[in-house]
Amino acid sequence: SGQTLPETDFSARLRFLSEADQLKSVLRASKIADGSRHENSAEHSWHIMLYAWVLAEHSSTNIAPDRVLAMLLLHDLVEIDAGDVPIHTALAAADLARIAAAEQAAAQRLFGMLPEAQARDFLALWDEFEANNTPDAIFAKAIDRVQPILLNLANGGGSWVDYNVTLPQLDTRVGAKVARGAPLVWDHIRRLLTPWFTAQGRI
């Protein structure tokens, strides 16, 4: 395989990997646990892969942890072009459609930098994650929603304060997705976050 790989394929891969570096400059709504700065999407991707690996046995269905890892490794790259969309922003249907189109175009451009077979594999994995219909994707999406909760709890509310979020809103926007992929994780985490929302009168 590697012995006969054309130089141009290797160069294409390096260009893709250099382009990917920009994910380290995409800032998210959440702050890191100590509250000192906003989290970027590259370190977030690392952290949720660790969450997925550590919590894999809590999936509600049979998953392939290595496929979940690969999905989470790739899932945020589209933000290099399309930006991060904070989950607690109120968006009209037209905005959602515009964002979905921008992310689809970003996936085509970025994964399209790779040699053809690899581009196809990466796009398929990203599409599967976005479609949220397979056990691996459902668990990956659940985990992606869990990690910011723990960050917000660690630093005094974080994006819940900035976006003025109530517990019923969190149940709808986050809880439903987490519970679908990892119901016991949601049970546990909801008990952890109730005191904060109660103390803040956000229930």
Next chain:
Amino acid sequence: SGQTLPETDFSARLRFLSEADQLKSVLRASKIADGSRHENSAEHSWHIMLYAWVLAEHSSTNIAPDRVLAMLLLHDLVEIDAGDVPIHTALAAADLARIAAAEQAAAQRLFGMLPEAQARDFLALWDEFEANNTPDAIFAKAIDRVQPILLNLANGGGSWVDYNVTLPQLDTRVGAKVARGAPLVWDHIRRLLTPWFTAQGRI
């Protein structure tokens, strides 16, 4: 599995995942590609996982990409206690032994936060990476050394300038490890970096 997991195991996992957040504050010698700031070890870990996934077919031996990904996911966590050791620091044997002991203690403390079976699995994977004796570990180590080269090339020399590195030093400290796990990758990359070292008179 998840249905019967004791509450304490789940809590232990969450504490480990929160502790891991500190890797986002461990700064490395390399800067990100645009040169604007130093890279942290969490986003570095994400980036080299992407490198490993994209370049997997260039391994000199048969590897299991999912095991390589898991190794790279975990490999830098010890830096939370032991710090990052820039590869171009000149170190005496006694310093190396002290660092190795600090990293071993860090692995015991951090992975020891997890439920017992999982702690054992994570420690075994970290030990395998450090021992650098299996195909998966050799490829993972190679990839860990490749990524900073591309960052330095992108931002005008980076840590090669800061540590006054010559091409023969890079061959010894980095090239040998990369060539062991991915010889064609090293061939290609060495051609890319020769012009910079030549222009700088560092050959």
